[in-house]
Amino acid sequence: MFGLRPRLPVTEQERLWVDRGFERLDQKLGSSRMFNSRVVLPTDEFFPDVYDKRESGLKLLFRRVCGYMGVDSATVDLEVIPDSSEIIEALPAYQSSDEGPAGLHFGGTDSERPLIAVKQSALKDPLVVIAILAHELGHVILLGGGHLSRDEEDMEPMTDLVTVYLGMGIFTANASRRFLQFQDDRKQGWSASRLGYLSEVIYGYALARFAQLRGETQPTWIAHLSTNQKSYFKQSAAWLRTRTVPTQ
Numbered sequence: 001m002f003g004l005r006p007r008l009p010v011t012e013q014e015r016l017w018v019d020r021g022f023e024r025l026d027q028k029l030g031s032s033r034m035f036n037s038r039v040v041l042p043t044d045e046f047f048p049d050v051y052d053k054r055e056s057g058l059k060l061l062f063r064r065v066c067g068y069m070g071v072d073s074a075t076v077d078l079e080v081i082p083d084s085s086e087i088i089e090a091l092p093a094y095q096s097s098d099e100g101p102a103g104l105h106f107g108g109t110d111s112e113r114p115l116i117a118v119k120q121s122a123l124k125d126p127l128v129v130i131a132i133l134a135h136e137l138g139h140v141i142l143l144g145g146g147h148l149s150r151d152e153e154d155m156e157p158m159t160d161l162v163t164v165y166l167g168m169g170i171f172t173a174n175a176s177r178r179f180l181q182f183q184d185d186r187k188q189g190w191s192a193s194r195l196g197y198l199s200e201v202i203y204g205y206a207l208a209r210f211a212q213l214r215g216e217t218q219p220t221w222i223a224h225l226s227t228n229q230k231s232y233f234k235q236s237a238a239w240l241r242t243r244t245v246p247t248q
Helices: 012-029 031-036 055-069 086-090 120-124 126-142 155-165 169-175 200-213 220-224 227-242
Strands: 077-081 103-106 115-119 178-183 188-193
Touching: 012 031, 012 155, 012 200, 055 077, 055 120, 055 126, 077 120, 115 120, 115 126, 120 126, 126 155, 126 169, 155 169, 155 200, 169 200, 169 220, 200 227, 220 227
Parallel strands: 077 115
Antiparallel strands: 103 115, 178 188
16 A cells, blocks of 8 residues: 555565575475474473473474474483583584574584574573473484584575474574563563574564565464564565565
8 A cells, every 4th residue: 555565674685594494405305394394382382391401401392392393302412510520612503692502503423413402591491491302312313414514604694594394483583682670679670682693684584575475475473583583574475475486
Protein backbone atom coordinates (compact mmCIF):
# COMPACT_ATOMS: atom_id res chain seq x y z
CA MET A 1 0.00 0.00 0.00
CA PHE A 2 1.15 3.56 -0.84
CA GLY A 3 4.19 2.14 -2.60
CA LEU A 4 5.72 0.82 0.61
CA ARG A 5 7.47 -2.50 0.28
CA PRO A 6 8.83 -4.77 3.00
CA ARG A 7 12.46 -4.07 3.80
CA LEU A 8 14.89 -6.91 4.18
CA PRO A 9 16.74 -6.53 7.51
CA VAL A 10 19.95 -8.20 6.27
CA THR A 11 22.33 -6.84 3.65
CA GLU A 12 22.32 -8.28 0.15
CA GLN A 13 25.68 -9.93 0.87
CA GLU A 14 24.27 -11.56 4.02
CA ARG A 15 21.15 -12.72 2.17
CA LEU A 16 23.22 -14.31 -0.58
CA TRP A 17 25.47 -16.02 1.97
CA VAL A 18 22.46 -17.59 3.72
CA ASP A 19 20.83 -18.66 0.45
CA ARG A 20 24.06 -20.19 -0.81
CA GLY A 21 24.67 -21.73 2.60
CA PHE A 22 21.40 -23.64 2.36
CA GLU A 23 22.36 -24.76 -1.15
CA ARG A 24 25.73 -25.98 0.14
CA LEU A 25 24.06 -27.90 2.95
CA ASP A 26 21.64 -29.45 0.45
CA GLN A 27 24.60 -30.67 -1.57
CA LYS A 28 26.50 -31.97 1.45
CA LEU A 29 23.70 -33.44 3.59
CA GLY A 30 20.84 -33.92 1.14
CA SER A 31 17.76 -31.68 1.08
CA SER A 32 15.59 -34.48 2.50
CA ARG A 33 17.41 -34.04 5.79
CA MET A 34 16.11 -30.48 6.10
CA PHE A 35 12.60 -31.35 4.96
CA ASN A 36 12.37 -34.28 7.37
CA SER A 37 13.75 -32.41 10.39
CA ARG A 38 11.35 -31.50 13.14
CA VAL A 39 11.58 -27.94 14.41
CA VAL A 40 12.59 -28.54 18.01
CA LEU A 41 10.89 -26.34 20.59
CA PRO A 42 11.68 -25.46 24.22
CA THR A 43 8.71 -27.45 25.48
CA ASP A 44 8.10 -30.57 27.55
CA GLU A 45 7.20 -32.43 24.37
CA PHE A 46 10.83 -32.25 23.26
CA PHE A 47 12.58 -32.00 26.64
CA PRO A 48 10.44 -33.78 29.26
CA ASP A 49 13.32 -34.55 31.63
CA VAL A 50 13.82 -32.58 34.83
CA TYR A 51 16.99 -30.53 34.39
CA ASP A 52 19.25 -30.50 37.46
CA LYS A 53 22.05 -28.15 36.27
CA ARG A 54 24.63 -30.87 36.76
CA GLU A 55 26.45 -33.28 34.48
CA SER A 56 23.58 -35.75 34.73
CA GLY A 57 21.19 -33.13 33.36
CA LEU A 58 23.63 -32.26 30.60
CA LYS A 59 23.82 -35.89 29.50
CA LEU A 60 20.03 -36.11 29.20
CA LEU A 61 19.93 -32.99 27.03
CA PHE A 62 22.85 -34.28 24.99
CA ARG A 63 21.14 -37.53 24.12
CA ARG A 64 17.98 -35.75 23.06
CA VAL A 65 19.76 -33.14 20.92
CA CYS A 66 21.81 -35.91 19.29
CA GLY A 67 18.59 -37.68 18.40
CA TYR A 68 17.01 -34.58 16.90
CA MET A 69 20.12 -33.83 14.81
CA GLY A 70 20.66 -37.40 13.63
CA VAL A 71 23.88 -38.09 15.54
CA ASP A 72 24.51 -41.34 17.43
CA SER A 73 25.28 -40.15 20.97
CA ALA A 74 27.32 -43.30 21.61
CA THR A 75 29.90 -42.13 19.04
CA VAL A 76 30.65 -38.76 20.70
CA ASP A 77 32.28 -38.12 24.07
CA LEU A 78 30.88 -35.41 26.37
CA GLU A 79 32.62 -33.57 29.21
CA VAL A 80 32.04 -30.69 31.58
CA ILE A 81 35.11 -28.50 31.98
CA PRO A 82 35.98 -25.88 34.59
CA ASP A 83 35.58 -22.26 33.50
CA SER A 84 39.33 -21.87 33.76
CA SER A 85 41.00 -24.80 32.06
CA GLU A 86 43.90 -25.55 29.74
CA ILE A 87 41.50 -27.42 27.49
CA ILE A 88 39.82 -24.10 26.62
CA GLU A 89 43.04 -23.01 24.96
CA ALA A 90 43.39 -26.26 23.05
CA LEU A 91 40.00 -26.79 21.43
CA PRO A 92 37.94 -24.84 18.86
CA ALA A 93 35.32 -22.94 20.83
CA TYR A 94 31.67 -21.99 20.57
CA GLN A 95 32.23 -18.33 21.32
CA SER A 96 30.56 -16.12 23.87
CA SER A 97 31.50 -12.49 23.22
CA ASP A 98 31.04 -11.56 26.86
CA GLU A 99 32.42 -14.53 28.75
CA GLY A 100 34.77 -16.39 26.42
CA PRO A 101 34.26 -19.96 25.15
CA ALA A 102 31.12 -21.70 26.35
CA GLY A 103 31.43 -24.97 24.45
CA LEU A 104 34.24 -26.77 22.67
CA HIS A 105 34.73 -29.44 20.04
CA PHE A 106 37.66 -31.71 19.34
CA GLY A 107 37.50 -33.73 16.13
CA GLY A 108 37.83 -37.47 16.24
CA THR A 109 40.69 -39.52 14.84
CA ASP A 110 41.03 -43.14 13.82
CA SER A 111 41.71 -44.03 17.45
CA GLU A 112 39.64 -41.43 19.30
CA ARG A 113 36.03 -40.32 19.18
CA PRO A 114 35.07 -36.65 18.80
CA LEU A 115 34.75 -34.75 22.07
CA ILE A 116 32.25 -32.04 23.02
CA ALA A 117 32.92 -30.07 26.18
CA VAL A 118 30.61 -27.60 27.93
CA LYS A 119 31.84 -24.98 30.36
CA GLN A 120 30.69 -25.50 33.95
CA SER A 121 29.03 -22.09 34.31
CA ALA A 122 26.92 -22.66 31.18
CA LEU A 123 25.04 -25.49 32.91
CA LYS A 124 22.88 -23.04 34.86
CA ASP A 125 20.74 -22.31 31.78
CA PRO A 126 19.35 -25.35 29.92
CA LEU A 127 18.34 -23.29 26.87
CA VAL A 128 21.90 -22.06 26.45
CA VAL A 129 23.20 -25.61 26.98
CA ILE A 130 20.94 -26.85 24.17
CA ALA A 131 22.24 -24.11 21.86
CA ILE A 132 25.84 -25.02 22.70
CA LEU A 133 25.22 -28.72 22.12
CA ALA A 134 23.47 -28.03 18.80
CA HIS A 135 26.39 -25.96 17.55
CA GLU A 136 29.03 -28.45 18.65
CA LEU A 137 27.08 -31.34 17.14
CA GLY A 138 27.02 -29.26 13.97
CA HIS A 139 30.81 -29.56 14.05
CA VAL A 140 30.51 -33.32 14.44
CA ILE A 141 28.20 -33.47 11.41
CA LEU A 142 30.07 -31.08 9.11
CA LEU A 143 33.70 -31.60 10.13
CA GLY A 144 33.45 -35.21 11.23
CA GLY A 145 31.48 -36.08 8.12
CA GLY A 146 34.09 -34.51 5.88
CA HIS A 147 31.62 -31.93 4.55
CA LEU A 148 33.64 -28.90 5.66
CA SER A 149 37.24 -28.18 6.52
CA ARG A 150 38.44 -26.12 9.50
CA ASP A 151 40.34 -24.06 6.95
CA GLU A 152 37.18 -22.75 5.30
CA GLU A 153 36.69 -19.08 6.09
CA ASP A 154 33.03 -19.42 7.06
CA MET A 155 33.27 -22.77 8.82
CA GLU A 156 31.90 -21.46 12.13
CA PRO A 157 28.98 -19.47 10.63
CA MET A 158 28.10 -22.52 8.54
CA THR A 159 28.05 -24.56 11.74
CA ASP A 160 25.50 -22.11 13.16
CA LEU A 161 23.50 -22.31 9.92
CA VAL A 162 23.34 -26.10 10.02
CA THR A 163 21.54 -25.86 13.37
CA VAL A 164 18.77 -23.97 11.56
CA TYR A 165 18.84 -26.47 8.69
CA LEU A 166 18.36 -29.38 11.10
CA GLY A 167 15.57 -27.84 13.18
CA MET A 168 17.51 -26.49 16.18
CA GLY A 169 17.41 -22.84 15.11
CA ILE A 170 15.01 -21.68 17.83
CA PHE A 171 17.71 -22.31 20.43
CA THR A 172 20.76 -21.02 18.58
CA ALA A 173 18.91 -17.94 17.32
CA ASN A 174 17.61 -17.01 20.76
CA ALA A 175 21.04 -17.59 22.29
CA SER A 176 22.64 -15.22 19.77
CA ARG A 177 21.47 -12.41 22.07
CA ARG A 178 20.14 -13.50 25.42
CA PHE A 179 19.08 -11.12 28.18
CA LEU A 180 19.25 -12.33 31.76
CA GLN A 181 17.85 -10.68 34.86
CA PHE A 182 20.17 -10.14 37.82
CA GLN A 183 19.63 -8.97 41.36
CA ASP A 184 21.77 -8.60 44.47
CA ASP A 185 21.67 -6.58 47.70
CA ARG A 186 22.41 -3.29 45.95
CA LYS A 187 21.01 -3.42 42.43
CA GLN A 188 18.97 -5.30 39.89
CA GLY A 189 18.58 -5.17 36.15
CA TRP A 190 19.31 -7.01 32.93
CA SER A 191 22.52 -8.17 31.31
CA ALA A 192 23.05 -9.34 27.75
CA SER A 193 25.24 -12.18 26.58
CA ARG A 194 25.86 -13.46 23.08
CA LEU A 195 26.66 -16.93 21.83
CA GLY A 196 27.65 -18.03 18.39
CA TYR A 197 28.86 -16.54 15.13
CA LEU A 198 25.71 -15.42 13.31
CA SER A 199 24.00 -12.19 14.33
CA GLU A 200 20.37 -11.95 15.43
CA VAL A 201 19.33 -10.38 12.16
CA ILE A 202 21.00 -13.09 10.04
CA TYR A 203 19.30 -15.76 12.12
CA GLY A 204 15.98 -14.01 11.51
CA TYR A 205 16.46 -14.20 7.76
CA ALA A 206 17.85 -17.75 7.90
CA LEU A 207 14.79 -18.97 9.81
CA ALA A 208 12.46 -17.21 7.35
CA ARG A 209 14.29 -18.78 4.40
CA PHE A 210 14.18 -22.17 6.15
CA ALA A 211 10.40 -21.84 6.56
CA GLN A 212 9.95 -20.74 2.95
CA LEU A 213 11.98 -23.65 1.60
CA ARG A 214 9.88 -26.08 3.62
CA GLY A 215 6.63 -24.48 2.41
CA GLU A 216 5.70 -23.20 5.87
CA THR A 217 3.76 -19.97 5.28
CA GLN A 218 2.67 -19.38 8.87
CA PRO A 219 4.81 -21.56 11.13
CA THR A 220 3.51 -21.70 14.69
CA TRP A 221 7.02 -22.24 16.01
CA ILE A 222 7.88 -18.55 15.65
CA ALA A 223 5.98 -18.01 18.91
CA HIS A 224 9.05 -19.42 20.67
CA LEU A 225 11.46 -16.88 19.18
CA SER A 226 12.65 -13.94 21.25
CA THR A 227 11.12 -10.54 20.50
CA ASN A 228 13.97 -9.38 18.28
CA GLN A 229 14.23 -12.68 16.44
CA LYS A 230 10.51 -12.75 15.79
CA SER A 231 10.65 -9.23 14.36
CA TYR A 232 13.56 -10.06 12.05
CA PHE A 233 11.82 -13.26 10.99
CA LYS A 234 8.59 -11.43 10.11
CA GLN A 235 10.41 -8.71 8.18
CA SER A 236 12.36 -11.32 6.24
CA ALA A 237 9.31 -13.50 5.58
CA ALA A 238 7.36 -10.47 4.30
CA TRP A 239 10.22 -9.58 1.96
CA LEU A 240 10.50 -13.17 0.70
CA ARG A 241 6.79 -13.22 -0.14
CA THR A 242 7.23 -10.27 -2.51
CA ARG A 243 10.34 -11.55 -4.26
CA THR A 244 11.00 -14.48 -6.52
CA VAL A 245 13.86 -16.14 -4.69
CA PRO A 246 14.75 -19.56 -6.14
CA THR A 247 13.75 -22.48 -3.95
CA GLN A 248 15.77 -25.65 -3.78
